[in-house]
Every structure is written in structure tokens, then in C-alpha cells.
Amino acid sequence: MRLLEEKLDDIASGHEVSLERRDLVDALESGPGVEGPLFRAASAVLERTSGPGVYLRGIVEVSNACQKNCFYCGLRRDNPGVARYTMNPQEVMEALAHGWRAGLRSFLLQSGELLGDDYIDEVCAILSECRSRWGDSVRMVLSMGELPPDVLDRLRDAGGGRYLLRIETSDRELYGRIHPRDGIHRWSARDACLRHLRSTGWQTGSGVLVGFPWQTASELAGDLEYLVDLDIDMCGMGPWIEHQGTPLNEVREQAPPRARRVTLTLRMIALLRILMPEINISATTALQTLDPRGLEKGLEAGANVFMPNLTPLKYRVNYNLYEGKTVVVDDLESMIREGKRRCESVRRLLLPDDPGDPLHYGRRRAAEGGKPGGAPPGDRIGGQG
Numbered sequence: 001m002r003l004l005e006e007k008l009d010d011i012a013s014g015h016e017v018s019l020e021r022r023d024l025v026d027a028l029e030s031g032p033g034v035e036g037p038l039f040r041a042a043s044a045v046l047e048r049t050s051g052p053g054v055y056l057r058g059i060v061e062v063s064n065a066c067q068k069n070c071f072y073c074g075l076r077r078d079n080p081g082v083a084r085y086t087m088n089p090q091e092v093m094e095a096l097a098h099g100w101r102a103g104l105r106s107f108l109l110q111s112g113e114l115l116g117d118d119y120i121d122e123v124c125a126i127l128s129e130c131r132s133r134w135g136d137s138v139r140m141v142l143s144m145g146e147l148p149p150d151v152l153d154r155l156r157d158a159g160g161g162r163y164l165l166r167i168e169t170s171d172r173e174l175y176g177r178i179h180p181r182d183g184i185h186r187w188s189a190r191d192a193c194l195r196h197l198r199s200t201g202w203q204t205g206s207g208v209l210v211g212f213p214w215q216t217a218s219e220l221a222g223d224l225e226y227l228v229d230l231d232i233d234m235c236g237m238g239p240w241i242e243h244q245g246t247p248l249n250e251v252r253e254q255a256p257p258r259a260r261r262v263t264l265t266l267r268m269i270a271l272l273r274i275l276m277p278e279i280n281i282s283a284t285t286a287l288q289t290l291d292p293r294g295l296e297k298g299l300e301a302g303a304n305v306f307m308p309n310l311t312p313l314k315y316r317v318n319y320n321l322y323e324g325k326t327v328v329v330d331d332l333e334s335m336i337r338e339g340k341r342r343c344e345s346v347r348r349l350l351l352p353d354d355p356g357d358p359l360h361y362g363r364r365r366a367a368e369g370g371k372p373g374g375a376p377p378g379d380r381i382g383g384q385g
């Protein structure tokens, strides 16, 4: 333990120190005393690389329909208690335009996994429309599940620049316990999809679920190593939250208490910030759902993205990945004002009008011979697709 704290103090002071698997496990398993040095080290690393800025990413939950049946997700196909919806393209554009007027320059289009051509065509049309309206000044982020390579390439060419696909857990055996074994929930397919994204010009985001039944500190440490190995550009990690319409809820007593899940998530954010100083890490809605100060705590642990929800309220109430999801009824402008105040309360600075390209992406694209992040994907990719 003493050795870990010394390493963390050295990191905070600006020394190059590598954290081994044992350090990661220690940092996750130790008592509360480790959090001061850990969060100080993560904050110092962020301050030295990206500074105090916090980027805005507006979420539009385009559809809550999904072909999959993940054991932890309230939107799973076999949950009959969900009023399914899909926003039409005009509604999506109105939500995005509202965000644009409020100063947002990065938008996340999120849905369950839908493979129908009509849906993909609609998303492509939305991306094209965004590109013609706003050009290079916005970044479009997609989170639509595992899609075939040719579909991902189409979405990228239509104007998608960033893609988020959480691996959920890097441990194949554990992945098998939280997903049906039916041929469409395969860890290897998810990993392959991520690697395709990573190699075809997308700013690639991933993340894991933290604190679900059976998960150990060693597996979480393995998750961090997986994300480093994948060399992601963005990350979103949230605590597991029960949902009554899911099989995992039936073994909820095997999960850590909720407060512990929050703590573990914050420690994971801090460790990842130390391991990957230049990526973007979001303070997730799930974290804010389990802790009223989840945003502030996430930022103090090293997160640098805040995500206001732009989904019209009539749809938002039905996008329940888990129970108790925070549904803020404030208008967007108030939400951003409140976000600014909360960022400043932990000495961070909200950056409207900035699409927030992670430094990591610019560097790796330059190293790969592509242009650094910023240009529209169609220009960036060149012949790599």
C-alpha cells in the first residue's frame, strides 16, 4: 500500500511512473485512504495534458428498440415493460439544432442495436444534414451497438466521426455470464468491431460496467489494461444499476453496495486518466444517478466530458437502461448554466463552442499518417476505409 501511495505522489509531482497490474488491483481494493493520492495524481495528469477544460456532448436517444438481450439492460429485447419508440429524423434534427444554438458542438446519437436498412439510411441522412449545416464545426458521435464493417464505413462516410461501443467487461467468461449464449452476444465479435473502428479512422470510444455481480478487482484491472491495449480515444464507465426487468437483478445481492460501485467507478476513472492522459473520459449519467455529486466527483477523479441530454422528454422517460435514471426537466440553457456552476465548484471550466477532440486521437492519427482530428471524417480517412 505504501508503495502505491508513493507512486501516486510521484505521478502527481510530474514523474514518469508506470502502474503495474498489482498497483491497479491495490488501488481498487484499498481502503478510502487511497482516494486522496489517487485523485490528486489523476487531476495533476489531466491538468498537465489537457488543462481544466470540460467538454460538452449533447445526447439524443434516437431509439430505445434493440435486437439484443443483455442481462443488465432495461432496454433488452425481451423486456415487455418498455414503450418502444424511434424518433423521426426531423425530431432528431430539431433536438440537435436546439443544442447547436445553446453552444454544443459535439452530439451523441444513441440507440439500441438496430440493423434494419431503413434505420441506417435515416441515420446517414441525419449525419449528412449535420455536415451540410455545420460543416467541420461539430463532431457526430454514434453509439448504436455492434454493426457490420460495411455499415460502419457508410456511417463514417456520411459524417460520423466518433463511435462509442462499450466492451462492458474484458473478461470473456464474465461477458458470457451477463449475456445470453445465443450466437449474437459474442465477446469476440464486439472486440472485432472495436478494432475495426479503431483502424478505420473513427475516434474510438469504449468503456466497462463497474460493480456488477461476480466482478472482481482483478477483472476491473484487466479492463483497464484492455482499454490501454485497444488504445481508445474516449471512455465512458458507469456503475451497474439494477433494473427489475433484467435477469441480473435476480442476483443483485452478489453485487457490491451502491456506494461501493460509485467508489469503484471513480477509482477506475482516475486510474484510466493516469494510464491514458490524453483521452476524453465522460462523467456518465449512471454515476450521477447513484450519487447527486456524481458529476463533480467524476471531474475530480479525472473526467473531462459532461453530457446534457437533448432527447425530448416524452421519449427520454422511456430510455431506461437502468432504474432511477436521472431525468432532468430543466431546459437546456439552465442545464448548461448549472453544469458550468458545478464545474467551477471543482475548479474546472466548461467549454461551450468546442467540439473537444481528444489530444490522443490527433496524435495517433498523425503517427498513422492521417490528418490529426478536426477535419470531417470524409476528408480524414483518405484511402484507409
Ligand code: SF4
Pocket (backbone or CB within 6 Å): 066, 067, 068, 069, 070, 073, 074, 075, 076, 077, 111, 112, 113, 145
Ligand atoms: S446494452 Fe445495448 S445492446 Fe444490450 S440490450 Fe441494452 S441497448 Fe441493447
